[in-house]
Amino acid sequence: MTRKLHAPDAQQLSLFDAPVLVEQVSVEQVLAEQALAASDAAPDAQATSPVTALLHASPASPVSPAPAETPSVSIASVLRPAVFRHPNADREIRLQDHVVGYALKRARRRSIGFIVGAEGLSVNAPKWVGVGDIETALREKAAWILRKLGEQQERQQRLQAAKVDWRDGTSIPFLGETVIVVLDPRTTGAVLNTSAANALLKPQAQAQLDGVPQLTLHIGLPHTATAEQIRDAVQSWLQRQAKRVFEERCQHYTQQLGVRYTRLSLSSAQTRWGSATADGTIRLNWRLIHFAMSTIDYVVAHELAHLREMNHSPKFWDVVRSVVPDYEAARGTLKDKVLPVFD
Numbered sequence: 001m002t003r004k005l006h007a008p009d010a011q012q013l014s015l016f017d018a019p020v021l022v023e024q025v026s027v028e029q030v031l032a033e034q035a036l037a038a039s040d041a042a043p044d045a046q047a048t049s050p051v052t053a054l055l056h057a058s059p060a061s062p063v064s065p066a067p068a069e070t071p072s073v074s075i076a077s078v079l080r081p082a083v084f085r086h087p088n089a090d091r092e093i094r095l096q097d098h099v100v101g102y103a104l105k106r107a108r109r110r111s112i113g114f115i116v117g118a119e120g121l122s123v124n125a126p127k128w129v130g131v132g133d134i135e136t137a138l139r140e141k142a143a144w145i146l147r148k149l150g151e152q153q154e155r156q157q158r159l160q161a162a163k164v165d166w167r168d169g170t171s172i173p174f175l176g177e178t179v180i181v182v183l184d185p186r187t188t189g190a191v192l193n194t195s196a197a198n199a200l201l202k203p204q205a206q207a208q209l210d211g212v213p214q215l216t217l218h219i220g221l222p223h224t225a226t227a228e229q230i231r232d233a234v235q236s237w238l239q240r241q242a243k244r245v246f247e248e249r250c251q252h253y254t255q256q257l258g259v260r261y262t263r264l265s266l267s268s269a270q271t272r273w274g275s276a277t278a279d280g281t282i283r284l285n286w287r288l289i290h291f292a293m294s295t296i297d298y299v300v301a302h303e304l305a306h307l308r309e310m311n312h313s314p315k316f317w318d319v320v321r322s323v324v325p326d327y328e329a330a331r332g333t334l335k336d337k338v339l340p341v342f343d
């Protein structure tokens with residue numbers, strides 16, 4: 001599911017009858033825009049619908065119209081490694097100081113198309129265009145290509161780092177804290193152990209342990225458990241906690257806002273943190289449970305505020321601010337944080 005939250009944003013530009021005209025190809029560009037919009041959140045247009053209001057963490061990033069202007073920041077200063085190689089690369093070119101291996105596909109089309117995706121650069125070109133012309137086109141768009149390759153590489157590194165290794169001792173974020181997963185056959189179900197460590201430690205001893213994770217989640221599984229079993233057990237525990245915490249926060253904010261909701265449900269939506277409908281149904285993404293309470297509170301307050309203002313008008317934000325004064329910080333967190341990848 002997180003895969004989609006971080007859907008690969010392939011980007012493309014195209015040279016019609018290279019190298020004279022420069023245009024972006026419609027199909028892939030639309031897809032790239034959708035991916036961008038989706039990964040950020042629901043756009044305002046949807047949110048202003050009279051029946052449904054969707055939480056948007058931030059306005060969708062504008063897709064840079066590419067490639068005519070080169071960025072003023074030097075590419076060389078942004079990119080670390082000098083080699084980018086598509087796994088199916090059959091050709092190679094040196095662009096500025098970087099070696100780029102790309103996959104060349106001959107296609108029935110009238111233009112040269114460049115696609116930079118998670119795997120690297122691929123080039124689609126008509127049969128009648130010679131390699132020399134393709135290379136000229138690549139050099140002309142070197143700045144755009146290198147910038148996109150650098151962005152993709154950074155994303156892959158962030159996703160790789162966020163991937164959970166499902167084993168005894170792995171850690172997961174829970175309410176903004178780090179919880180260590182412990183396989184413990186004596187445990188029934190899953191138990192968060194806060195008391196043992198905390199009750200035994202005196203305040204000064206605790207201070208010494210500052211920064212050391214003390215929360216352990218004991219999962220009733222044998223040490224031979226598979227990664228999948230561990231993931232499923234942890235995930236269902238997180239979902240139970242989400243339900244409990246969200247219900248409690250909803251109670252709190254319905255009182256503050258003087259609203260009533262009819263139903264609260266957990267969602268696994270890939271692109272939304274929450275939604276509210278005019279009939280009083282609130283849906284909250286269970287993955288919010290990874291975040292600190294202040295972030296959860298913002299989303300809860302946001303959705304409940306829609307029961308007063310079913311839009312994103314200044315009046316709506318006034319309502320949100322009245323109960324969560326520093327909501328901007330929470331919005332930033334939702335936008336920037338990479339969720340652990342569960343697969």
Ligand SMILES: [Zn+2]
Binds near residue numbers: 047054302306312
């Ligand atoms: Zn909203």
